[in-house]
Amino acid sequence: MSHDEQKPGSADVRRPTLAEVAARAGVGRGTVSRVINGSPNVSDHSRAAVERAIAELGYVPNLAARSLVTRRTDSVALVVPDAETRLFSEPYFSGIIRSASAELADAGMQLLLVLVRDDEEYTRLASYLSARRVDGVLMVAVHCDDTLPDLLDELAVPTVLAGRRSHRETLGHVRADNSSGARIAIRHLLDRGCRTIATITGPLGMDVARARLDGYCDALESSGVAVDEALIAQGDFTEEGGRAAMRELLQRRPELDAVFAASDVTASGAVLELRASGRRVPHDVAVIGFDDSIVARHIDPPLTSVRQPIEEMGRTMASLLLDEIAHRGKGRREVVLPTQLVVRESA
Numbered sequence: 005m006s007h008d009e010q011k012p013g014s015a016d017v018r019r020p021t022l023a024e025v026a027a028r029a030g031v032g033r034g035t036v037s038r039v040i041n042g043s044p045n046v047s048d049h050s051r052a053a054v055e056r057a058i059a060e061l062g063y064v065p066n067l068a069a070r071s072l073v074t075r076r077t078d079s080v081a082l083v084v085p086d087a088e089t090r091l092f093s094e095p096y097f098s099g100i101i102r103s104a105s106a107e108l109a110d111a112g113m114q115l116l117l118v119l120v121r122d123d124e125e126y127t128r129l130a131s132y133l134s135a136r137r138v139d140g141v142l143m144v145a146v147h148c149d150d151t152l153p154d155l156l157d158e159l160a161v162p163t164v165l166a167g168r169r170s171h172r173e174t175l176g177h178v179r180a181d182n183s184s185g186a187r188i189a190i191r192h193l194l195d196r197g198c199r200t201i202a203t204i205t206g207p208l209g210m211d212v213a214r215a216r217l218d219g220y221c222d223a224l225e226s227s228g229v230a231v232d233e234a235l236i237a238q239g240d241f242t243e244e245g246g247r248a249a250m251r252e253l254l255q256r257r258p259e260l261d262a263v264f265a266a267s268d269v270t271a272s273g274a275v276l277e278l279r280a281s282g283r284r285v286p287h288d289v290a291v292i293g294f295d296d297s298i299v300a301r302h303i304d305p306p307l308t309s310v311r312q313p314i315e316e317m318g319r320t321m322a323s324l325l326l327d328e329i330a331h332r333g334k335g336r337r338e339v340v341l342p343t344q345l346v347v348r349e350s351a
């Protein structure tokens with residue numbers, strides 16, 4: 005092989021330059037730069053000439069250099085401040101990631117998934133975000149004591165949360181109507197004739213878990229049924245947590261006739277524990293979950309569950325973030341999406 009011959013993949017083919025695009029289009033380099041960066045201060049004639057030259061030459065903009073000018077990276081971080089075991093075991097996360105990613109891709113944005121599992125990773129992420137490596141941040145599984153949203157607010161990084169830390173949340177966020185969803189679940193159980201209704205909560209350091217517990221209590225009280233603390237067990241949105249909480253409830257109140265679990269994954273653990281204790285679902289104990297995920301459809305018996313529109317939540321989060329990136333803080337909004345009960349065989 006001669007030195008002039010090039011082996012495929014052995015070296016980079018020379019890329020056309022911005023100056024060559026300008027020469028081909030018959031305009032200045034500044035005009036080419038303005039077209040690439042989407043500036044409106046270019047005539048239609050010049051814009052068409054530049055776009056034609058780019059297509060003919062196969063020019064690809066230097067994104068690193070472009071970002072220095074526009075301060076845009078065309079990327080968004082989706083931060084999960086939780087263990088990766090939950091990320092891969094809960095359908096909720098995959099639904100949010102899939103729908104948010106699709107919405108961002110349609111806008112030409114790249115989604116970066118970031119797990120924050122300990123203080124070291126938190127510190128590293130804070131440094132990364134402080135350096136403006138992304139245009140915005142989506143956060144899921146937020147806890148009431150999370151400080152990362154406050155840091156992002158101080159840095160003026162556009163941020164949208166899935167859920168909120170409390171009712172005083174100042175950042176833009178999207179959530180399901182969790183308390184209403186819990187109320188309709190409990191009313192359904194009461195209408196079935198259940199009277200000793202237990203609940204397995206999520207982590208009560210999360211607004212989503214507190215809201216579902218509040219809905220449970222509100223529905224009982226409004227129906228004249230006293231809330232019994234012995235019928236409330238705390239879970240962690242996992243199957244094992246559901247099994248442990250169910251064992252605890254059966255020890256306290258073995259006569260219970262219904263369980264409302266704060267997630268489908270938790271409900272699946274409760275069903276397994278009920279079966280192990282000799283209880284039949286729903287003949288002895290009715291069970292309702294929350295999410296209406298694939299878990300609800302494939303458990304035996306199929307699970308009655310409160311549907312939250314997870315795909316719509318992900319799309320809405322991404323849409324709000326794109327608005328905030330475009331308007332730098334002026335697009336912050338709170339969006340609450342409705343829930344509904346999907347009745348199957350478990351209750």
